[in-house]
Amino acid sequence: MEVIEPLRVCRKCDLHAYTREDLEAFEKGNPNKYPYGRQTICVACERKDKASRMIKHRYGVTKEEYEECMNTSDCCEICGTNEKLVYDHDHTTMEFRGVLCRSLTQH
Numbered sequence: 001m002e003v004i005e006p007l008r009v010c011r012k013c014d015l016h017a018y019t020r021e022d023l024e025a026f027e028k029g030n031p032n033k034y035p036y037g038r039q040t041i042c043v044a045c046e047r048k049d050k051a052s053r054m055i056k057h058r059y060g061v062t063k064e065e066y067e068e069c070m071n072t073s074d075c076c077e078i079c080g081t082n083e084k085l086v087y088d089h090d091h092t093t094m095e096f097r098g099v100l101c102r103s104l105t106q107h
Contacts (some may be wrong), residue, residue: 008038012045059087060094069096076101 006016008026017023023038028048031037041049052063059066066087075082077098084102089095 007036008040010042010045011040013042015042015045020047027102059089059096070099073099075099079103 006018008017016040023036025042026038027043028031029039055063055066064095085099086102088097088100
């Protein structure tokens with residue numbers, strides 16, 4: 001039985017690309033640096049990494065800490081709506097203050 005080597009394997013989730021079509025699931029990269037012009041991370045894992053980096057940069061916490069804080073309330077702690085909820089924090093200390101709706105944070 002012949003073993004087929006994958007063209008790419010995601011370094012995060014172990015997704016395998018065996019065909020050119022499968023390669024579409026991988027992030028594009030410089031063809032001079034990356035074989036087939038695709039990086040060794042799939043699009044889904046790159047999105048997760050990007051979201052985690054954005055949360056760390058914006059709020060100074062890990063994605064897990066952010067989610068834990070956001071799970072403390074399922075509605076705005078001021079008006080009670082459960083639409084467009086956001087992470088409210090002190091911009092100087094970066095300390096979490098609560099869950100608010102977007103309409104309250106845009107004033």
